[in-house]
Amino acid sequence: MLFRNISFCCWSFFSIFSRNYLLLLFSRIIQGIGSSVIFATSSAILTSLYSEKRGYILGIYTTSVYFGLSFGPVLGGVLTQYVGWKGIFIFTFILSFLSIILGISYRLDEVRNEEKLDLLGGFLFSLFVFLILFGTSQILKFTGIVSVGIGLVTLLGFYFVERRVSNPILDMNLLMNNKTFTFANATALINYASTFGVSFLLSLYLQNIKGVSPRDAGLFLVFQPLTQAFFSAWAGRLSDRRRPEILASIGMFIISSSLFLLSRIDTESSIFLIPLYGIFLGFGFALFSAPNTNIIMSSIDKRYYGFASSFLATMRIMGQSLSMVMIGIVFSLESSFMNSYRILMLTYGILCILGVFLSIKRHEVHKLS
Secondary structure, eight states: OHHHHHHHHHHHHHHHTOOSHHHHHHHHHHHHHHHHHHHHHHHHHHHHHOSTTHHHHHHHHHHHHHHHHHHHHHHHHHHHHHTOTHHHHHHHHHHHHHHHHHHHHTOOOOOOOOSOOOHHHHHHHHHHHHHHHHHHHTTTSHHHHHHHHHHHHHHHHHHHHHHHOSSOSSOHHHHHHOHHHHHHHHHHHHHHHTTTTHHHHHHHIIIIISOOOHHHHHHHHTHHHHHHHHHHHHHHHHHHHSOHHHHHHHHHHHHHHHHHHHHTOOTTSOTTHHHHHHHHHHHHHHHHHHHHHHHHHHSSOGGGHHHHHHHHHHHHHHHHHHHHHHHHHHHHHOOOHHHHHHHHHHHHHHHHHHHHHHHHHHHHHHHHO
């Protein structure tokens, strides 16, 4: 756990002194690897430490994440304006260094795993994710179609490899036999795919259609993550006492309703509808995120905590990437911004409706188990 913080801190430091684009890009790639380790293990660590108040603790974790997302863009804008772009990495380096100090002071007992790493499976899965994301982003071109095809073949090869190795990175039996775990992760993938691009679209709408400054656009959009941060701990605590499947389903329904409302915004709409709908959207996120994570971590044995946490992180990144891919595809096909905006918001809303049905199906499976 300490190693991941040191890695992130070091490459934040190197980013400060990047003299050209390639060095900065390389530093960011390595920094992203360290960041992936942080996100992939956080839920597992918290779940293993607080099994009795799992939902509440995960809610607090979600609250901290979205407070960071709320103030990060604003702080980044201030640092960029008054210090320069390197100010962002200086600030990141300072925070990372403080996390190392805290990690040394409150170091947890680390469990050593003597099992061999599934290097071939890891390589095939990484290649599959890259080919699918690259292919979907270029799907209107021949190279994109070929990339998706090769990605699907890679996935098939990954499946056969994982069925035969003794220590697979992805336990197929868990996915096939634990329907609650599978449906919860599928719902998470849909949630991130249908929501991550919303803030980007609203930012473009506010700046290009309404003429709002970037700073003010950020202030209008901060209501959604602030609302989620405010209600996440409450939703997590509630998921310890009530059925988290029901809470997550209600959350997805609120999100889909908010997206359909946002799809009705046009050039004449009041800009104050953005923060209003953002509050509803944030409340839906709060009801979904911590309870859904609680469902995932509660549906497996303790020995699978690391796998479950990393798999959920993979669903999040893939969903976020697919959300932006959809934006690129629609904007390449439709020249009008408002038409593209409506198509995307409606598409996101329909995806969330699918997520509601999956969440309800998960609830039915859980009752039968």
